[in-house]
Amino acid sequence: MNSSSTPRFISLLTKNTVALILAGGRGSRLKALTDWRAKPGVPFGGKFRIIDFPLSNCVNSGIRRIGVITQYKAHSLLQHLQRGWSFLRGEFNEFVELLPAQQRIQESWYKGTADAVFQNLDILRGYKSEYVLILAGDHIYKQDYGEMLAFHSAHAADMSVACMEVPVEEASAFGVMTVDEHQRVVKFTEKPDVPDEIPGKPGRVMASMGIYVFNSAFLYEQLIRDADDPHSTHDFGKDIIPYLVGRYRVFAHPFEDSCVGRPGSEPYWRDVGTIDAYWEANMEMTKITPFLNLYDEEWPIWTYQEQLPPAKFVFDDETRRGMAVDSLISGGCIISGASVSRSLLFSNVRIHSYAQVDDSVILPNVDIGRHVTLKKVVVDKGCSIPDGMSIGVDPVEDAKRFHVTERGVTLVTPDMLGQEIHHVR
Numbered sequence: 401m402n403s404s405s406t407p408r409f410i411s412l413l414t415k416n417t418v419a420l421i422l423a424g425g426r427g428s429r430l431k432a433l434t435d436w437r438a439k440p441g442v443p444f445g446g447k448f449r450i451i452d453f454p455l456s457n458c459v460n461s462g463i464r465r466i467g468v469i470t471q472y473k474a475h476s477l478l479q480h481l482q483r484g485w486s487f488l489r490g491e492f493n494e495f496v497e498l499l500p501a502q503q504r505i506q507e508s509w510y511k512g513t514a515d516a517v518f519q520n521l522d523i524l525r526g527y528k529s530e531y532v533l534i535l536a537g538d539h540i541y542k543q544d545y546g547e548m549l550a551f552h553s554a555h556a557a558d559m560s561v562a563c564m565e566v567p568v569e570e571a572s573a574f575g576v577m578t579v580d581e582h583q584r585v586v587k588f589t590e591k592p593d594v595p596d597e598i599p600g601k602p603g604r605v606m607a608s609m610g611i612y613v614f615n616s617a618f619l620y621e622q623l624i625r626d627a628d629d630p631h632s633t634h635d636f637g638k639d640i641i642p643y644l645v646g647r648y649r650v651f652a653h654p655f656e657d658s659c660v661g662r663p664g665s666e667p668y669w670r671d672v673g674t675i676d677a678y679w680e681a682n683m684e685m686t687k688i689t690p691f692l693n694l695y696d697e698e699w700p701i702w703t704y705q706e707q708l709p710p711a712k713f714v715f716d717d718e719t720r721r722g723m724a725v726d727s728l729i730s731g732g733c734i735i736s737g738a739s740v741s742r743s744l745l746f747s748n749v750r751i752h753s754y755a756q757v758d759d760s761v762i763l764p765n766v767d768i769g770r771h772v773t774l775k776k777v778v779v780d781k782g783c784s785i786p787d788g789m790s791i792g793v794d795p796v797e798d799a800k801r802f803h804v805t806e807r808g809v810t811l812v813t814p815d816m817l818g819q820e821i822h823h824v825r
Contacts, residue, residue, distance in 0.1 A: 410546035413553060414462035416530035417613075419545070420520075421454050422513055423537030424471030424501065429674045431803050432813045433780060436822060438470065439673070440537035441477035443763050443781070445685055445694065445701075446728045446744055449480050450672065452703045453542070454535045455496070460660075460699050461545040464494035465527060468537070469516050471501040471509060484704025499523065515634035518623040525620065532619050534636070536610040540681060540692065541669040542699055543611070547658035551651070552613045558648040559618070561585065561641065562611035564655040564669060565604045571595035573671075574607035575637045577652050585650040590637045609655060609669065612636065618648070660699045661691075668692050679778055679809045682744050682761045686726050708732035708747055720753055730764075738768070746781075760792070780813040782821045 427439025434442065440451035451468070458466050470477060478498055488494035499520050501509050510516040517524070517534065524532065531552070533545055543562070552560040563577055576595040578587035587596065588608075595605045614622075622640060626632050632639045644650050659667040668691045672678040684690050694701060708731035713722035715737035724740035730747040737753035746764040751757060755772040763781040768774065772785050775792035779785070791798060792810050803811040814821045 410550050411462055413531065413549040414546050417463050417533050417545075417549060418465040418467065418524070418527040418529040418531075419454075419458045419463050419533040419535060420499075420517060420524070421451065421458075421466065421468045421535045421537045422516060423451055423468050423477060424474070424510055424516060425538065426472045427538060427673060430672075430678060431675060431811060432815065433675065433678070433778070433811060434473075435813070435815070436473060437476045438472045438474055441474070441480060442672075442678070443746055444540060444672065444678075445682065445692075446730045446746055447705075448701055448703045449477070450540065451477065451480075451537045452484075452701055453540050454537055455485060456699075456701045457541075457543050457545060457660075458533075458535075459488075459702060461543075463533065463545055464488055464492075465529065466495065467497045467499045467520070467523070467527075469499045469501075469510070469520065471516070474500060480704055484702070497523075512634035512638075513636045514623060514626055514632075514640050517619075518627050518634070521620060521623060524616075529616050532614045532616050534612040534614070538673070539609070539669060539671055542660035542692070542696075542701075543655065544658045544660055548611070548613060548653045551653045551657065555583070555651045556649060557613070557651040558615055559641075559644055559650045560613040560653045561650065562609040562655050562658070563606050563652040564609055564667060565598065565601070566607045568595060568597060568603050568605050571605045571607065574605075575641065577606045577608060579606065579652045583652050583654075585641075585645050585652050588641050588645045588650075590642070606652060608637065608641070610637070613653075660696075662693055665691065674805070675778060675803070675809055675811050676805045676807045679761055679776075683742070683759065685728055685744055686742050688726075706731065706747055711735070711745075715753070752787075776808055777810045777812055780811070782814050782819070783812055783817060784814075784819060785812075785817075 423440040427434045444450050485496040572591050575590045577585050578596045598604045656667045670681045672681045711729040711733040713735045715722050720737035722735040726742045727740050728744045732748035733745050734750050738751040738755040740757045743757050743760045745762045748765045749762050751768040752770045757774045759776045760774050761778045765782050767784045769787035771788045773790040777792045795804050798804050798810050802816050
């Protein structure tokens with residue numbers, strides 16, 4: 401470890417940094433799962449919300465001045481942040497500050513990621529930070545942002561972009577970078593059809609992860625310049641980065657140099673932006689040794705802790721045994737004479753006698769009736785599955801009522817079951 405990466409040096413960097421988490425998006429590819437909540441507020445991993453991961457990365461990295469920018473249907477997200485992230489001490493200049501769209505500078509809602517930051521520019525200046533770390537609020541990963549800040553400082557960068565290698569066939573979902581031998585970005589293309597492959601690594605491209613470090617004064621200048629550009633869409637990937645590359649010092653920080661995980665394991669990062677990806681990432685948690693280690697005491701994932709009784713399994717008859725195998729079962733759950741395998745149950749799930757749940761993700765406060773069969777489903781919060789119903793067995797029948805993905809995952813929501821839990825009329 402060189403002098404620029406010593407713990408004391410990194411601590412000085414993180415103390416002079418404010419993080420902004422962009423959490424205003426709907427995440428439309430998650431279909432009905434985001435009809436009533438923003439994507440960063442979607443539950444994940446049995447007891448967390450997606451936004452808990454970038455927030456925990458900040459706290460664990462030593463960054464304790466955090467702003468969360470919200471817009472779309474943010475009530476449940478704001479409620480979660482107020483309940484679970486109020487432990488930082490304002491007396492020590494620590495905070496998680498909520499920044500909803502409020503038309504502070506312009507009479508319009510956020511038009512893009514850069515505009516969302518620009519419209520909070522007066523608040524941002526008031527933080528008096530040397531660096532600004534900009535994060536997406538909708539990805540699952542563990543990263544030491546202090547190491548990325550050390551990289552940024554060591555390269556005298558104006559902007560640094562976290563990057564990772566992805567297969568070329570996935571490039572159309574990312575901003576793709578080309579770098580020189582010093583990791584300086586010489587080309588950036590947002591979601592290209594024909595991307596530049598990494599030299600010496602055919603079939604691989606270097607993709608932006610949507611994680612940016614800016615020198616604060618430089619960021620403010622560029623946001624004002626972009627806001628005055630009538631041709632801009634005011635987005636970091638589409639407008640800000642392409643403009644900066646070739647004009648200023650933009651560097652690519654390899655995610656593998658700052659990711660937090662098991663020694664020797666592949667860097668873990670998931671965009672759970674589709675139902676299939678969401679289901680798969682949750683299912684990974686049920687493996688014997690999952691890629692994402694939630695049992696790491698040195699890098700914990702913080703969240704709002706509900707006061708719930710332990711999970712309970714009752715009845716031990718031959719045909720009526722409460723049991724779960726290769727599964728994660730959260731607090732408040734009762735498995736009453738039912739069988740659960742390779743599944744993830746969030747809090748307060750009740751499964752009644754003779755039901756069978758396989759390869760499924762069950763969100764909080766779901767009631768599953770007697771003789772129900774669920775296979776490869778995602779059941780949204782608050783659903784009540786009637787006695788005898790089978791879902792995930794006949795995709796043709798399921799598609800008449802529920803959303804069935806290309807990979808055969810069935811999404812079930814209260815509205816699809818005719819159960820109005822939001823009472824808007």
